[in-house]
Amino acid sequence: MKKDSRVDTLQVNCLSHQTFEYAILLLMLLLLSSYSKAETDTLKWVFTGNTSLSSDFYSINSTPENSINRRRPTDLHRLLYNSNLKYGIFELPITIVLSSNQTNFTTQAPGTQTFMQYLQNPMNIIRIAPRIGDLNLQFGSFVPRYSELSTGNSNVFGLGAEYTPDNLAISVFYGISQRGVESDTTRGIRGAYERRSLTARLHYGSKRTGLIGINVVAAEDIESSVKSPSAELFPERGFLTTINFIVPFTERIFLEGEVGGSLFTRNTRDKEIEDNGLEFLSVLTPIKTSTRADGAGRLKFGIEYDKWGIAANALYVGDGYVPMGYRFFMSDRLELTLMPKLRLFDGTIFLSGSIGTRINNLSNTKSQTSEQLLASLNSAIRFTDYLSLNAGYSNFGFRNRTDNDTLKIDVISTSFNLSPNLILRGQKLIHSITLSFAFDDYKDYNTFTTAINENSTRSITGVHVINFTEMPLTTDLTLMQLTNDIKPFELSIYSIIAGVAYRFFDNTLNPSLKISYNNTSYAGAGSDNSIGFRAKVAYIYNKSLTFTAEASSNQYSYGELRSNASFGETFVRLMVASRF
Template sequence: MKWLLSIAILLSSCFLFGQSEWKLRGSAEFQSDLYSFKSNSSELNGRRPDALNRFIFNSHLSNGKGWEIPAFLILPFNQTTTLYPQQANSNYLYDPANIIRISPRYKWMQLHLGRIFPQFSELTIGNIGVFGYHVSLRPGKFVLEYASGVSQQEILPDSTLNFFGLYKRKISALKLGVGDEYANFFHLNVSRSEDVVGNLTRLESSPTPEQGLTIAPSFGFKLFKKAHWKNEVALGIYTRNSLDEDSFNDDIKIPEDLIVINSTSTVDFAASSALRIEGKTQSLALRAKYIGPGFRALGYPFLQSDRMDFTINPSFRWWDNKVIFNGSYGYRINNLLETKAVKTTQALVSTNLFAQINSQFSLGLSFSNFGIESDLSSDSLKIRNISNTISINPSYLFNTKKWQYQISAGYSINAFEEYNAVSASTQTQANTSGQLMWFGGAKGSDFSYDLGLTYFKNNHQMAGIEMFGYQLGAGYKFLERKLRINASVNPLISNRVGFSKDNRLGAKIKADYRLDKIKTRLKLSVSRNNYEYGSVRAGVYFTEWLYRISLAKTF
């Protein structure tokens, strides 16, 4: 409630500074989902909660004199974390299912409050959500930023779920420097994280409270007008168990307010470098990254250690952007120092080509490769997995005197190769998928329709499956095009290796009504999904109903 009160006071204060000069625009929406599930088998359960209601609010308040106050809220009424669907002795505002954010700004000063995602640097903090605050001061070329908050709330153990609990994790970060990240700059980035023991009782199976401290200077400069070079070097201290009483090194003295150093601590470094060259119709980016085996930044919880990456990203745009090419070619060495496992190498390739042949016909082509391989040639620990995917996506638009049509298609092949260390043999399998869509409508008419076919096949010897899907949809606009109603049916047939076919029939109807005078929109939809198993679960079926309602107003 303190956060909501602070927000209300802030907004009220803004209005007091010359109410007539302030302009407010945005939208408010209420959404409700109702779900029912029925099956003749007790082994099957519904895939959604019975009811889910949420309120979404997005606004922007400004006065044209440097003040801006954007606000964004997503508030579920009866759903909190996925682990504990009902609220139980927890602060509603802190729940990760909610997004509450307000970001008042005056010229070069900005404050973010609520659920924030601070982006400081590539090796300190950048992809983790925090409930707290973020202050950003950027007068001229100077930069001063500070963020602090909670990235993870404490959750007590639950033996019925075989869950051992989570510590409350606090994260703070500081950025101090001069210059623009896209020109010449030097920044010092510091991040600190700490697990608070709190009420979580320590057991042998419980997680250990972690701490981390990362110091990372970053710098960059323009080599010439169209080229920019950016670098970062990070020193990281990570403590796996802050409660451990064995010392790390008595000669190392670091205040415990920063981080606890003990026998579970590691010190290591990481570095990244990126060179980008921009042209009128082409660009090239070269990137390299090294992560030491003992480096861990808790601001990037999924950052893989003990690796080195090299990446090349070319891009071309030809003939007034009618032909666009984007590529990514990377090489990665995992377990570089072999501290935890055998060294492996990865090839990461992605290529996309789009061509607008003429005003009617376009074509998209893509290729991707993912391969991982160990250096061992004849060992039970040998690893060799390779995946290749090729896709083609044409689209054609054509007109007659009365009708307009569009036909689009997609076809892809995914080939997978895996070395089986048990049988010392290589196994292969492939997925093939395709789709064909037809959209049509009469010119000047309120009627439209669509037809679709989908196909998927996996040729795995033991678990292969083949699926055929169909789609038929139609829509019409009523009441001077203020009301639009759409309906569709989607049959699907699945054939599994060694079993008779499964059948699914889906149907959906939805309505969208605009009340232009009061800037309000009402949406309703009802969908039904009926699934009947073949011999894989003989005689078993289930039926799902999903009702959705949405009421939105813009201002």
């Protein structure tokens, strides 16, 4: 008999809603046990926090009229609130971030939002996390960060709990990791199903003594969340579990790793496979024709001393491995990396770097396999207390293995930067002078025509900051020149920025002003010019209350490339902030 796949809840038997409720109940009992150990004779209430409210206003005028699109919303209002109520071992931290302008990051923005969609929007954060001793309850927007192959950057709106006595860590979180968006072909909106996820982990140990942990992630798209889905929109379901570990051989030498497996279904509407030989996996998730099982693993061997260290990393991700707790995770790859570091002469010289390779299409399911060379070197040298130097180099190479010359790709991208810094201290003035030299080169070797397509960028930037010791005055000057050479064109940018800041009335009134000029020229096509002004003033009313006002204006005139068009834009920000 076929099972009905049209359900609005996770079809993961071992991690059902009932299991989640039992886990919360168990953690509540642990909370009461932890609370009974508290000493209550010297307890007192402590309430701290900060909040701010800001409003942005933007306008633009262009010639010809409406020829330039606006770069900001007309108005934008934000509320930020953080507080913590503490009483002995009890804490109640609250975080609220609300924005009047709503958008989406990984799916198209919906038309009209419901109240719950507004709360679930990643632009907003509502987070309440009461803690009693080792137990932490979580309500609102959280990012479960368990391990590198399970979950780590996907925001989830829901509820959960975490219990962390000594070296033990037990966590569980359930909620919505993706909002539902209706499809609208007239507006080019593909739509997205609401995705509900359940994450859990059990870790024991520490990096110093050794650690072992198991992580579980289950997620499913809810078909009923989209009334009229587009033809190319499919509901997905995923389940994975990983085991991560740390083995310290000595205080300086360790081995760290993780291994995991996933079951991912690309379309839950597909027919369920019976007698597939995978009945033991069907207790975790129904096996469909589009379900695929695959694995991943990572290993790191490290040696860390005060003056030197080295780490060797290996990462393998199968083509069918899908960690639904990560956004934009690259699968079907093998990476090998070596990362040394060295401190010399009592730490006055620090060198670090990495070299490695990345190979994709290990499963040969794509038309081509590519190899990438990754290399970088960074250095920081402190000659004296007044003179230092930072330098960096990176190389990125990309090459595929196809035998067809017309499809062959051979690319090398290199980058080099050098930045000396000089500080001169006098009786009345302190000078800070920083120079930055940067060179970026991109070469595409056409193996069919033997031609080389090259894109080179060179820039030099100088920053001079003067602090007056006998008065609260600071001035700064920035000069920048950039050349971008794309055969047969050349782009040059010259920029100058001058600023001044002063502090009045015992540092309670702090105004500042910046003026900028930019010239952008194109070889044989004239040049663009822009002049900008930015004024800002902050008034500290008392230790708890600050008012800030900021206004900027930018006047831009195009050259021959846009028929001498021009535009002017104005931006104003008002903000009040309080600490308590």
